[in-house]
Amino acid sequence: MKRIERIYLYVKEQTENFQPRDVSLGSGVTTGDVSKALGIQRTNASKDLNQLVREGLLEKTDGRPVKYVDKAVFKYHPLSKPVKSYRENSLVNEQEAEILPSQQSAKKFAGEDIFKAMIGSTGSMRTPVEQAKAAILYPPKGLNCLITGPTGSGKTYFAHAMFQFALLNQVIDSSKKLVVFNCADYAHNPELLMSHLFGYAEGAFTGANKAKEGIIHEADGGILFLDEVHRLPPEGQEMVFYFMDHGTYSRLGETVKNRHADVRIICATTENPTSSLLNTFVRRIPIIIQLPNFVDRPAKEKIDLLRVMISMEASRIHRTISLSEDVVKALIGSVSYGNVGQLKSNVQLVTARGFLNHIDQDELVITIDELTDSIKEGMMQLASNRDLLAELSKYLEPQMVVTPNEPLVTIQSDSYELPYNLYEIIGDKAALLKADGLEQEVINNFITTDINVHLKSFYKDHGFTFDTENKLAEIVDQRIIDVTKEIYIFAKQKLNYNFQSNFIYAMSLHISSFLKRIQNGEERQQQLNENIRNMVLDYPLEFETAQEIKQIIATSYQMKIPDFETYYLAVLLISLRENKDAGRIGIVVAAHGKSTATSMVQVVSQLLNVDNLRAVDMPLEMQPKDALRQIVNVVKEVNEDSGVILLVDMGSLATFSDEITRQTGIDVRTVDMVTTPIVLETARKTSLIDTQLDTLYESLKNFQGYAGMQQERKNEAAAPWKKRVIVAICASGEGTAKRMKEMIESAVPLQLGLELEVLPLSIVDMKEKLVAIQEEYQVIAATGITDPKIAAPFISMENFFSGDAETIIERLLLESEISVEQQEMTEQTAKQACIAYMEESFTFINPKKVIDPLWEFADIIRTKLSLKLDYTFYVNLIMHLAGMLERVLQHETLSLSEEELAHIMSEPSYEVVAKATLYLKQTFQLELPLEEIYYIIQLIKNTQLNQLQDEKNTLD
Helix, strand or coil, X not given: CCHHHHHHHXXXXXXXXXXXXXXXXXXXXXXXXXXXXXXXXXXXXXXXXHHHHHCCCEEECCCCCCEEEEHHHHCCCCCCCCXXXXXXXXXXXXXXXXXXXXXXXXXXXXXXXXXXXCCCCCCCCHHHHHHHHHHHHCCCCCCCEEEECCCCCCHHHHHHHHHHHHHHCCCXXXXXXXXXXXXXXXXXXXXXXXXXHHCECCCCCCCCCCCECCHHHHCCCCEEEEECHHHCCHHHHHHHHHHHHHCEECCECCCXXXXXCCCEEEEEECCCHHHHCCHHHHCCCCEEEECCCHHHCCHXXXXXXXXXXXXXXXXXXXXXXXXXXXXXXXXXXXXCCCHHHHHHHHXXXXXXXXXXXXXXXXXXEECHHHCCHHHHHHHHHHHCCHHHHHHHHCCCCCEEEECCCCCCCCCCCCCCCCCCCHHHHHHHHHHHHHHCCCCHHHHHHHHHHHHHHHHHHHHHHCCCCCCHHHHHCCCCCHHHHHHHHHHHHHHHHHHCCCECCCHHHHHHHHHHHHHHHHHCCCCCCCCCCHHHHHHHHCCHHHHHHHHHHHHHHHHHHCCCCCCCHHHHHHHHHHHCECCCCCCCCEEEEEXXXXXXXXXXXXXHHHHHCCCCEEEEEECCCCCHHHHHHHHHHHHHHHCCCCCEEEEECCHHHHHCHHHHHHHHCCCEEEECCCCHHHHHHHHHHHCCCCCCHHHHHHHHHCCCCCCCCCXXXXXXXXCCCCCEEEEEEECCCCHHHHHHHHHHHHHCCHHHHHHEEEEEEECCCHHHHHHHHHHHCEEEEEEECCCCCCCCCEEEHHHHHHHHHHHHHHHHHHCCCCCCCCCCCCHHHHHHHHHHHHHHHCCCCCXXXXXXXXXXHHHHHHHHCCCCCCHHHHHHXXXXXXXXXXXXXXXXXXXXXXXXHHCHHHCCCHHHHHHHHHHHHHHHCCCCCHHHHHHHHHHHHHHHHHHHHHHHHHHC
């Protein structure tokens, strides 16, 4: 059973015996009641409750807190239609039609002309209203009509108003429906279109096991609204106009058109009908209703429309909203491309921001400071239109004060109505973040980004064709958009998968938010959320990509980006991946014993706060068929369309998965020998974004628990025939590594010299070559600029310069393990180590003269790239630079492939390194080859990765 079905059944059970007077006295079920009773997150409960209201299954009260009741409570009312069960309504949804409740507004305006209260009915909307009335009232059965107008002009709203007018004038029986069908969904598949519109016969196509009625049948006696009718292919238009002519049709798979339906048809399009529709189709529509653009409406209508929209928001939050005159002007002036729909979008955005900033106040006073930059520019747009500004000034007051529950015309189902309570989401998130200890301004920055993403993604999915980049540039700096484009191209190539279409929007808003916080000197003080950190660790490639994205941003803005932002960038990458699963994987724990499974589930549910987990306890005397029946029921309950993992202890349970799938059609995978750690791991991974059933199943089969891992290092005596080696690592594998080889080999005691070899290695191909080296040799230690993380001790270069090199190597050769105490370096000891190295290793350079310029170069790099102060980095880089200078003086150049050179300029740190090398060029009067810059960049990348890993280990 789906979550929304569970919620509907719970509310129905709690309120089915109510009378209307109970509701008037404040009885009902709150969002919190649903959340607590069903173990569902409050925001998800709110979203589904509001969806059930929109579908006509529940009613909600106007008080605070909002309460919900089963709509059947009002079934005695003469204007009410029979209420369908959720299951019945779901069948309609499968047909991609929106069957909308029709009586709520009719009750409010019974006995009135609903168009009278419509804004502009005696002004810009006068002609459309008269045409609409004529289309509905024309005897004997009205006239089909076509509503035209640009995106956001209110075509869907107007169609619903026509339906209400038909009900009030008893042209249509009160039990009939308005059926909404979006033609765009089937524009390229005429057969699928026909099956949805007209239904299909048994055997009409593969999988048609029984006949099914279509949308025409559902709309019989009512009105069918064909939205975006210009998206119908010619074949589809012909099907519809034949039905207009004759009132008869056939289902797909039938040859005779002997089915009848009495349906009035209202069409809508944003296009020119003569160019986008067949002439034969247009000729069958006698009335074409043209809705006006927002900019063409009189000033008074614009203000009234704004007031209605503000009043709707005031009713949602049960508070008075006050707007300054400048805010009113800015909102009206901000409408440039989306008409009334855009105005509503902007009103919701502004009110949501105001609600966030004044969350504890009884009244929302919205000033110009609450507006986004793009909406503020509405004042400038208005200033350029002096005639409109002068006309508006006649009606404007210093403050527009709007109270909750002002009388409004609420035509059911505005297509731009949010399917969730945005204010509840804001309130819940603000409370959670405050509980985590965040400052209010930081909370506001987080949630403001959320608001933008919620609203923009919703309106993008509901008909607006935003010029994304231009409109985004009104919200965030164009430079951020340019950087985000670079990130998009990089991430797509790196991860080799597609992102959702709102990638640029979501990533730009996220970057804008945290850059602003950093520029304002704000830092988050709390620890990184443990769930986020654990989640990201399961996505190493996305995490690595996020590290490089963080570096792109840091380089572009020349500022230090906190390392914890890498985790949030990784979460964003994962979340924006295309084709995510419909829901989480369900988990069923089945174990013998009276409470074995329940105990494990209770522990995990409390630890991880998850609700996709169920237990089946089986006393030893329970028969297998009874156990199977219980498990089947629980699998159905926990399924969210992504499959179910069955965790069992023993016996016949392990063989149940195939039978469960046969009975339910749900993919089930079974893992046996269940323990609490396995349940924990399963629950944790199912909470991750984009977890796949088979991937989870394979990982659980190999799960070894959370106990400490066995040491990888084995006694080296197990392979006595392998020659012992020390690996010396530097950027190129040439300069510093070879000098280390010479130094180490010269320090090896004579009697042990034949037993040891030093292998120079470059960090560029370190991982690849280390595998072969470890197979052929016994690696007893590693040294150089980085710890390769192998089963051998790492000894930093400065330890060899301490004068104890011979002692360290002798211990390495004579003992199976060695623990070398790392010396704490200061700037002075680091410089001394570098000078000692250069004096020992080079001929042409003067160590005491080059140390300061090289140190200055290292300092520039560390500062510009926001690296942590670590003198080991200075030693590593300066030793490499010293070797570079020696090679340039000797006209020796490191070699690189053309492919490696071709990618160097795309490296995030290239620009910083290239500028810093100009300093060396001026100081030493030497031209530095591009090959040398390449290896400097590799050394820097390695340092960044090590520092990030160190920070992660600290968090662990």
